[in-house]
Amino acid sequence: MRIVVGEGSCGLAAGAGKVHAALTALGADVGITGCIGMCYLEPIVDLYDGDALAARLVRVRDEDAERIAAAASSGDLAGVADLRISAEDEDFLAKQTRIALRHCGLIDPESLDAYRAADGYKAIANVLGVGGAPGLTPEQVIEEIKVSGLAGRGGAGFPTWFKWNAARKAAGDEKYLICNADEGDPGAFMDRAVIESDPHSLIEGMLIAAYAIGAAQAFVYVRAEYPLAIVRLQKAIKDAEAANLLGDNILGTGFSCRLRIKAGAGAFVCGEETALIESLEGSRGMPRLKPPFPAEKGYTGKPSNINNVETFANVAWIMLNGGAAFAAMGTETSKGTKVFALTGKIRRGGLVEVPMGLTLRDVIFGIGGGVRDGRKFKAVQMGGPSGGCIPESLLDTLIDYKALGATGAIMGSGGMVVMDDSTCMVNMARFFLDFTAKESCGKCVPCRIGTKRLHETLVRITEGKGREGDVELLEELCKGIKDGALCGLGQTAPNPVLTTIRYFRDEYDAHIREKRCPAHECAALKNYSIDAAKCKGCTACARKCPAKAISGVLKGPHAIDAAKCIKCGACAATCKFGAVTVG
Amino acid sequence: MCKDCAASDLSKLEPVFKEFEGDGHALVTILQRAQEIYGYLPADVIYRIAERQGVSPAKALGVATFYSQFRLKPVGKNLILLCKGTACHVNGADSIAAALKDELGIEDGGTTEDGLFSLKEVACLGCCSLSPVMMINETAYGSLTPQKAREIVRKIAAEGTAS
Numbered sequence: 001m002r003i004v005v006g007e008g009s010c011g012l013a014a015g016a017g018k019v020h021a022a023l024t025a026l027g028a029d030v031g032i033t034g035c036i037g038m039c040y041l042e043p044i045v046d047l048y049d050g051d052a053l054a055a056r057l058v059r060v061r062d063e064d065a066e067r068i069a070a071a072a073s074s075g076d077l078a079g080v081a082d083l084r085i086s087a088e089d090e091d092f093l094a095k096q097t098r099i100a101l102r103h104c105g106l107i108d109p110e111s112l113d114a115y116r117a118a119d120g121y122k123a124i125a126n127v128l129g130v131g132g133a134p135g136l137t138p139e140q141v142i143e144e145i146k147v148s149g150l151a152g153r154g155g156a157g158f159p160t161w162f163k164w165n166a167a168r169k170a171a172g173d174e175k176y177l178i179c180n181a182d183e184g185d186p187g188a189f190m191d192r193a194v195i196e197s198d199p200h201s202l203i204e205g206m207l208i209a210a211y212a213i214g215a216a217q218a219f220v221y222v223r224a225e226y227p228l229a230i231v232r233l234q235k236a237i238k239d240a241e242a243a244n245l246l247g248d249n250i251l252g253t254g255f256s257c258r259l260r261i262k263a264g265a266g267a268f269v270c271g272e273e274t275a276l277i278e279s280l281e282g283s284r285g286m287p288r289l290k291p292p293f294p295a296e297k298g299y300t301g302k303p304s305n306i307n308n309v310e311t312f313a314n315v316a317w318i319m320l321n322g323g324a325a326f327a328a329m330g331t332e333t334s335k336g337t338k339v340f341a342l343t344g345k346i347r348r349g350g351l352v353e354v355p356m357g358l359t360l361r362d363v364i365f366g367i368g369g370g371v372r373d374g375r376k377f378k379a380v381q382m383g384g385p386s387g388g389c390i391p392e393s394l395l396d397t398l399i400d401y402k403a404l405g406a407t408g409a410i411m412g413s414g415g416m417v418v419m420d421d422s423t424c425m426v427n428m429a430r431f432f433l434d435f436t437a438k439e440s441c442g443k444c445v446p447c448r449i450g451t452k453r454l455h456e457t458l459v460r461i462t463e464g465k466g467r468e469g470d471v472e473l474l475e476e477l478c479k480g481i482k483d484g485a486l487c488g489l490g491q492t493a494p495n496p497v498l499t500t501i502r503y504f505r506d507e508y509d510a511h512i513r514e515k516r517c518p519a520h521e522c523a524a525l526k527n528y529s530i531d532a533a534k535c536k537g538c539t540a541c542a543r544k545c546p547a548k549a550i551s552g553v554l555k556g557p558h559a560i561d562a563a564k565c566i567k568c569g570a571c572a573a574t575c576k577f578g579a580v581t582v583g
Numbered sequence: 584m585c586k587d588c589a590a591s592d593l594s595k596l597e598p599v600f601k602e603f604e605g606d607g608h609a610l611v612t613i614l615q616r617a618q619e620i621y622g623y624l625p626a627d628v629i630y631r632i633a634e635r636q637g638v639s640p641a642k643a644l645g646v647a648t649f650y651s652q653f654r655l656k657p658v659g660k661n662l663i664l665l666c667k668g669t670a671c672h673v674n675g676a677d678s679i680a681a682a683l684k685d686e687l688g689i690e691d692g693g694t695t696e697d698g699l700f701s702l703k704e705v706a707c708l709g710c711c712s713l714s715p716v717m718m719i720n721e722t723a724y725g726s727l728t729p730q731k732a733r734e735i736v737r738k739i740a741a742e743g744t745a746s
Contacts, residue, residue, distance in 0.1 A: 282612070
């Protein structure tokens with residue numbers, strides 16, 4: 001049997017590299033694949049019998065190498081039975097429909113042959129009319145994408161065909177195609193997974209787009225924080241060039257396209273397309289006023305089209321299977337599938353691709369298994385710093401651009417961070433505003449100063465210094481920022497504040513009026529006390545307390561002087577008897 | 584230029600300038616290459632890059648200070664990137680930050696006196712399923728607890744460098 005180790009960033013971080021090395025040291029022939037999306041089960045090792053998956057082994061450790069190698073060489077799987085994936089966990093994959101992630105975790109991302117064996121580069125060959133195919137005109141390609149209903153997966157959900165068409169029709173011979181791989185939303189990592197696990201699918205999608213708009217130059221703008229993605233994409237580009245799938249006169253058709261990687265240098269605002277263009281040009285990534293849109297004046301003033309990684313990853317599939325097959329999935333206003341990064345307090349976290357039109361409950365509870373550690377679901381954060389928190393009462397909302405927008409959150413790039421009752425929603429809003437205030441480029445006043453004032457007010461509330469009228473002040477500020485900010489970053493920055501006020505107003509009121517944090521998260525609002533019945537009088541807490549606020553005699557109950565307590569939590573962390581209670 | 588700054592060996596930049604000759608849009612990329620060479624961006628290096636790219640020193644410094652990747656000071660032998668992304672926040676990244684700052688005696692952006700560690704809080708490392716997570720010299724350490732984080736840096740300090 002063939003041994004294949006899942007080596008995306010998550011798998012490697014969980015120890016896949018050590019497992020690989022241990023297997024190689026035993027003389028086993030080990031192949032690699034990308035990320036299957038079941039991050040919570042990493043490291044994962046697959047055993048293949050020919051092309052058929054014979055066994056998927058999960059949570060593998062390097063000390064398991066010997067029996068895995070033995071099982072692979074003998075074909076007897078009894079010795080690794082305890083490592084095999086459970087039926088329940090297999091369900092995680094079975095409930096998905098994978099298009100953008102169709103090859104992820106199944107093929108070797110560093111092998112062009114593996115991608116070709118999985119129908120790779122057939123779509124571009126068909127489009128260009130290679131090998132007897134009739135070929136398509138650029139207009140026909142755009143029409144097919146229009147039929148598919150594919151919309152931008154980076155966040156805004158703008159129809160892809162419309163942007164391609166605008167760039168195609170823009171005047172000028174020199175046009176550029178840009179892939180936005182500056183995946184900046186904290187809590188979203190699907191773009192990284194696609195590049196690491198199936199880089200050729202991105203290249204093929206971009207080639208089709210370049211042909212459609214008439215671009216001979218293309219860029220992939222990748223986050224510098226994704227070193228493995230850059231390495232794998234570099235190799236894929238090199239291999240594709242060597243096979244005449246990139247560069248001049250591709251497959252002898254006269255169509256040429258050069259693809260280059262530009263590493264981003266770390267700025268969230270560069271996810272905004274005009275800021276990304278500024279950054280590509282070597283400047284500070286500050287957004288430009290639109291219009292003119294990039295389709296008219298983009299990179300170096302030339303017509304440019306920008307899509308994100310997940311959008312491109314759908315393109316080859318659509319051209320092979322037809323736009324209608326893609327449009328058959330989803331709702332009236334949202335077609336196809338969407339990838340979500342399911343994280344936070346979730347039992348089964350990872351990458352999940354589902355058809356549009358499922359409910360949030362289907363994804364979080366049906367696939368993700370609900371909240372872990374037996375706690376209670378409170379909210380799911382969608383769309384990162386531009387999105388919002390959706391409460392339990394709205395869990396039956398459909399996954400659809402319009403329906404999610406109506407909640408005050410957004411589909412966004414697909415981050416889904418699940419929170420339980422230990423997460424404070426006011427502190428959550430503070431967390432996001434801390435982020436947006438730091439990432440604001442500073443070009444326009446509403447964003448630069450508005451996000452700072454929002455953040456200051458939220459800090460005050462979480463520190464127990466909130467005042468009556470603060471919520472109204474926040475709402476007024478939010479409106480001003482939304483109306484006045486120059487780009488998407490500023491216009492959407494108030495969303496986390498507005499949605500938490502809308503759905504969790506009681507938590508704001510508890511902080512402001514009662515000086516109480518219902519989730520017991522805000523340090524300044526915690527009240528520590530010792531339960532005399534549970535206290536054994538071991539003195540451990542009194543010795544740890546940096547403020548000398550705890551008194552008591554050996555073997556007698558201790559007490560905390562609230563006036564001296566600095567609420568550091570050292571006593572609660574030290575007590576072995578659970579006697580310190582936090583109120 | 585400041586009198587305290589040691590002069591950098593600017594000849595190391597020449598191959599980079601050669602590679603990007605005539606590319607007026609390569610400022611960010613050249614700064615990235617320079618940081619790879621010197622470990623950070625010394626003032627004289629920024630001046631030289633500005634001169635060769637035909638832009639003002641203010642523009643080059645403006646770019647260098649805009650992006651979070653660029654450092655204007657030398658960094659410790661082991662660079663700790665502590666993830667403060669949403670999933671890590673929800674899973675207790677603040678307590679990891681407090682433990683690391685206490686253990687190393689430095690704040691975010693600081694470097695220990697012995698030059699062994701630098702600490703930097705970052706937005707998201709994209710390893711959300713392992714949250715809370717930190718990355719030291721491109722190796723990720725996941726499912727951290729304050730105690731586990733302390734033990735990891737102690738181990739690295741004992742070995743002198745990260746494996």
